[in-house]
Amino acid sequence: MEQQLLGAxxxxxxxxxxxxxxxxxxxxxxxxxxxxxxxPQAVRNQKRAALIRPWLFLFPAILIxxxxxxxxAIESLWLSFHxxxxxxxxxxxxxxxxxxxxxxxxxxxxxxxxxxxxxxxxTFFGLVIAFxxxxxxxxxxxxxxxxxPMAISFVGASVxxxxxxxxxxxxxxxxxxxxxxxxxxxxxxxxxITIPFWxxxxxxxxxxxxxxxxxxxxxxxxxxxxxEETIEAAIIDGAKGWQLFFYIMVPQIWGTIAVVxxxxxxxxxxxxxIVLAMTNGQWDTQVLANLMFDWMFxxxxxxxxxxxxxxxxxxxxxxxxxxxxxxxNAEMEGR
Amino acid sequence: MAAVGSxxxxxxxxxxxxxxxIVIWTVPxxxxxxxxxxxxxxxxxxxxxxxxxxxxxxxxxxxxPPSEQEEVDGKFVISGNLFEEGQRxxxxxxxxxxxxxxxxEAGQTADLGDGVTLTVAADGDYQLVSxxxxxxxxxxxxxxxxxxxxxxxxxxxxxxxxxxxxxQSFINSLTVTIPATIIPILIAAYAAYALAWMKFPGRALxxxxxxxxxxxxxxMSLIPLLKLYNGxxxxxxxPAKTYLGIWIAxxxxxxxxxxxxxxxxxxxxxREIMESARVDGATDFDIFVKIVLPLSLPAxxxxxxxxxxxxxxxxxxxxxxxxxxxxxxxxxxRLVNLLGSRGSNWEILTASAFxxxxxxxxxxxxxxxxxxxxxxxxxxxx
Numbered sequence: 001m002e003q004q005l006l007g008a009x010x011x012x013x014x015x016x017x018x019x020x021x022x023x024x025x026x027x028x029x030x031x032x033x034x035x036x037x038x039x040p041q042a043v044r045n046q047k048r049a050a051l052i053r054p055w056l057f058l059f060p061a062i063l064i065x066x067x068x069x070x071x072x073a074i075e076s077l078w079l080s081f082h083x084x085x086x087x088x089x090x091x092x093x094x095x096x097x098x099x100x101x102x103x104x105x106x107x108x109x110x111x112x113x114x115x116x117x118x119x120x121x122x123t124f125f126g127l128v129i130a131f132x133x134x135x136x137x138x139x140x141x142x143x144x145x146x147x148x149p150m151a152i153s154f155v156g157a158s159v160x161x162x163x164x165x166x167x168x169x170x171x172x173x174x175x176x177x178x179x180x181x182x183x184x185x186x187x188x189x190x191x192x193i194t195i196p197f198w199x200x201x202x203x204x205x206x207x208x209x210x211x212x213x214x215x216x217x218x219x220x221x222x223x224x225x226x227x228e229e230t231i232e233a234a235i236i237d238g239a240k241g242w243q244l245f246f247y248i249m250v251p252q253i254w255g256t257i258a259v260v261x262x263x264x265x266x267x268x269x270x271x272x273x274i275v276l277a278m279t280n281g282q283w284d285t286q287v288l289a290n291l292m293f294d295w296m297f298x299x300x301x302x303x304x305x306x307x308x309x310x311x312x313x314x315x316x317x318x319x320x321x322x323x324x325x326x327x328x329n330a331e332m333e334g335r
Numbered sequence: 336m337a338a339v340g341s342x343x344x345x346x347x348x349x350x351x352x353x354x355x356x357i358v359i360w361t362v363p364x365x366x367x368x369x370x371x372x373x374x375x376x377x378x379x380x381x382x383x384x385x386x387x388x389x390x391x392x393x394x395x396x397x398x399x400p401p402s403e404q405e406e407v408d409g410k411f412v413i414s415g416n417l418f419e420e421g422q423r424x425x426x427x428x429x430x431x432x433x434x435x436x437x438x439x440e441a442g443q444t445a446d447l448g449d450g451v452t453l454t455v456a457a458d459g460d461y462q463l464v465s466x467x468x469x470x471x472x473x474x475x476x477x478x479x480x481x482x483x484x485x486x487x488x489x490x491x492x493x494x495x496x497x498x499x500x501x502x503q504s505f506i507n508s509l510t511v512t513i514p515a516t517i518i519p520i521l522i523a524a525y526a527a528y529a530l531a532w533m534k535f536p537g538r539a540l541x542x543x544x545x546x547x548x549x550x551x552x553x554x555m556s557l558i559p560l561l562k563l564y565n566g567x568x569x570x571x572x573x574p575a576k577t578y579l580g581i582w583i584a585x586x587x588x589x590x591x592x593x594x595x596x597x598x599x600x601x602x603x604x605x606r607e608i609m610e611s612a613r614v615d616g617a618t619d620f621d622i623f624v625k626i627v628l629p630l631s632l633p634a635x636x637x638x639x640x641x642x643x644x645x646x647x648x649x650x651x652x653x654x655x656x657x658x659x660x661x662x663x664x665x666x667x668x669r670l671v672n673l674l675g676s677r678g679s680n681w682e683i684l685t686a687s688a689f690x691x692x693x694x695x696x697x698x699x700x701x702x703x704x705x706x707x708x709x710x711x712x713x714x715x716x717x
Contacts, residue, residue, distance in 0.1 A: 008510040011582060015518040023525055027620040053619055054535040061526035061590060062541075067563075068556060068587025069548050075559035086562065132353050142353050144703065146360045151699035152692045153648030155667040159674065159688035160363045163370065163681060173392075175382045175681070177366060209360070214710065221711050270552050273650045277671050292554050293651070296561070303558050310554040321550050328546040329539070 019060065026056040073314070079307035086303045094308040104309070107286045111316075113200055114207075114271065114287065119264040121208050123257060126215025130223055131245050133216075143220065147213035154210070154273035161206045162278060167191040196284040203285060206274050211267065215260045222256035223249060262320045269316055288313050364692075371689045374486040375682035389484050391427060393436050396477045398461060401469035411468050417459040417479060429455045429479035436478040447475075455479060491686035499677070501687050503662060504669040508694075510578055511653065511665055512646045515585035516639055522586070523593030523638070524601075524631065528623045530594065531602035532609060542598070548591040557655055560584065564656065576658035584656050585649070589642045596641075599712050600634035601627055637709025640702050644695050666691040 030053060036046035079086050080094055098104045129146055133139035149157060166176030170189055174180040179189040193199045226249055234248040250257075272289035279285045281294065292309035295302050370383045380392045396417040404413045418424055430438030431447060439445045441457040450466040455477065463475055496502040529535075530542055568575030604627065612622050650667040657663050664672065670684075670691055677683045699706065 004506055004510050007578065008514055011514040011579070012517050015514060015582070016521055019518070019521045023521075023620070027618075031618070050533075051535065054529045054533040054538075057525040057529035057533070057619075057623075058541070060522045061594060064522065064583070064587045065545075065548060065590055068560065068584060069551055069591070070544075072556035072559035073551060075562075076555050079558060129353070129356060132349050132356075135349050136353060139353075142357050144700070145357050147703070148364070148696065148699065149360070151644060151648075151695040152364070153650070153667050153695070155650055155670045156648075156688050156692040159670060159684055160367045162674070163367060163685065164363055166681070173381055175379070177362070177382065177384070180382050180384075209363070212360075217707055217710055266550050266552075270554065273667070273671075276650070277674055289552075289554055292557075296558060296655070303562070307558050310552070310558065313552050313554050317550050317552055321547050324550060325543045325546050329543065332539070332542070 022060065023057070026059075027053070030056060076307045076310050076314075079303050080311045082304050084300075084302040084304055090304065094304045097305065098308055098312070103281075103286055103291060106284055107288045107291045107309075108312075110200055110285060110287050111269070114204060114268045115265060117201070118204050118207050118211065118268045119261050121204075122211040122264050123215045123219075123261050125208070125212040126217075126260065127219050127250070127257070129212065130216045130220035131249070134220060134223060143213075143216060147217055149210045150213045152210065154206070154271075155277050157206050157210055158274050158277035161202075161209075162193070165192040165202060193279055193285075194283045199279065199283055199285055203274055203278055206278075207268065207271060211264050215264065218260050219253065219256060222253040226252050262323070266317060266320060269313055367685050368689055370681060371491055371685035372487045372489065373491075373682070374483075374488055375491060375680075377483060377486060378682050378685075386487075387485050389482050391480055391482050394479055394481050395433070396461075396479060398463055398474035398477060400474045401471055404469050411465045413463040413469060413474070415461060417455070417461060417477065417481075424459070424481050424483040425457045426455055426459055427457075427480045427482050429453075429477055431476070431478065433478050436480045453477070491682040492690070495683055495686045495690065499673060499683055499687060500661065500664070500669060501666070501690055504664050504666045505690065507663060508647060508665045508667075511581055511585070511657070512643060514578075514582045515589070515646045516643045518582060519586040519589045519593050519642065520635055520639065523590055523597050524628060524635070525623065526590075526594050527597035527601050528619075528627055530598045532622075532627075533619060545591050545594050545598075549595060551591075553588060553651060556588070557651075561655060576656060576663070578657070581652065581656045584652055585642075585646050588652065589645065592641065593638050596638050596709060596712055597631060597634050601631055604630055633705065633708065634712070636702070636705045637712065640698060640706045641709055643698060644706075647695055 030049055034045035034049045034052075036042050036049055081089060081091060083090050129142075133142045133146075136142070152160070164177045165179075166174070167179055167189060168174050168176075174183055174189055178192065183189050192202050230248060230252065231244065234244055239248060270289055271287060272293060275281060275285055275287050275290045276293070281287075281290050288309055292306050292313070295306040295309065366383045369386050370378055373383065373386055377386075377390055377392075381390045394417075399413050399415045401413065404411045406412075417426065426441045428437045428440050429445070430436050431445065431453065432438070439455075441455060444452050444454045446452055452464050453461065453475070454464075455461045461477060463469070496505075530538060530545075564575045564580055567573075608626060609622055612626060617625070648667065649665075650671065653665045654668050657665065657668075659668070670687055673684060673687055
């Protein structure tokens, strides 16, 4: 145990030390090779060094990004046209399989459901809570409490909510909060996460519970950034509470709302832990990310099908990616 | 000024609504915590919201076997107490058939036939009396309804830390998280400085790639990297699933955000400082180490918190790149395993889950300022 932690500590020292050493040494070598402080070619050397130096700074980052993100993306695309072990070319067979596979169709359906519900509700709740908490003196405490689930892992959150959805047969004491409330109101207790279709929503609640805090924090900052004049003018014109909110404030922060919405959309597309922990795709709750993980190992693993599902997730992300890049570029030109 | 006043002037309805939302948002976690410190027998038969009240529940006990009978005044007597030592509680009623634990009230004497009588007192003392000697090897079963006072204990935590393997997993999670949080920082900081303040062809393109990579789903990388790791392990005869492997993997997955956040921050540093340093003869390397790095500490802190929370809470990368052997499971992976194997033992699950979320909660509550600053730098613009 101590050995393991010592190993981790050594890794930090060695890892950070090696990085620091690389940057220091690479820089020193460049200075030696192209001396620019004196000598006949100082000016020319300085120009050359200025061309090379950025790449010395960037090299480790580019290497790691290349190996861990860029190369795999290309390789995944290549694998999606190949068989289980990635060797024989099978054309579009994997995609044909996917389109005809019931489980895949189910996953697409559920993913669309998630994409429609979770970003919308998280953003809406986040916006409303941001507005409300900005109007009371203990708003910051309230915000902290609502933001808190952000720190909890999806698996931890799944345990928390599985406990709430816990089901005991009728007649026995319910220890799950939801069934206790239902029974208290005279209803019949249910095994919530096993009811097809509706169970998707019980799983979504978990992600909404986590993401609302994120939406709230960002939108709250945006709301505070709204110029006082517009609000004053609206108040003088007689706007009150909710009118002020929906007609004056919300339209001014559409940009931020879109950012929050798309960020949560990306999270939803990757949702995996919650489904794995709650149902592992049983009772018609399968989603793409979990199906992909399943195919990575199912029957010794089918890398072709797994990669195909990954590509499908990626295709869904691409529009947001392009939008993000455009936005970032526009912003940089503004600087 | 009127506007500022109006912003803080929520009516009572606002207060009530926020209060209601907070209750909904915190009750799930609170319930988990309360459950984790309850006695496991009480936890399994009553809701956690009744934790402070005395619980009534049905129970089954067994009288001492006939071998322990005593002869008193010509009668044969078996006596004892239904409650285990150290357990406080009282018997409300009892019976001799499982369907009817309420047949007799505590203190009454039940006639079991054949001259046998059973008396159970409220404090759990029972007395079986018979005219003839008891026979057989097993004691009489007694069904009763017990009222148990609230009992809180750390027993669940003791159990999960040792026998359920949470203790080991906690160490594993630390082992994975700390290097995976610190190693990317330096790499990202250099890249961010180059992208912010150095001029070179291809800078805009590189920046666009980083922004694009921000949203590339992890799923795209899994299979190729798994193949790469397996191949690497085979060629060099080393295990494919190592801590070193997962540290670098997390570094790779965290780099786009790190570079993006740090570049945004570093490019906002005042130009005059850099230029006057350059006039004084400082190189880019000097400027970075002596000026940019110290000034960027808040941004570095923001990213560290992000990365720490993300790595600690990660499940997917851990189970793909660290394997499922018992001694290498991180907390999240262990929790998923427990959900499968101990799915109905809520005392195990609640205590394990609480240990899992404890560290991120502490980090979150103590460093929330930096986290929020990072979130805003990462996404609010336009």
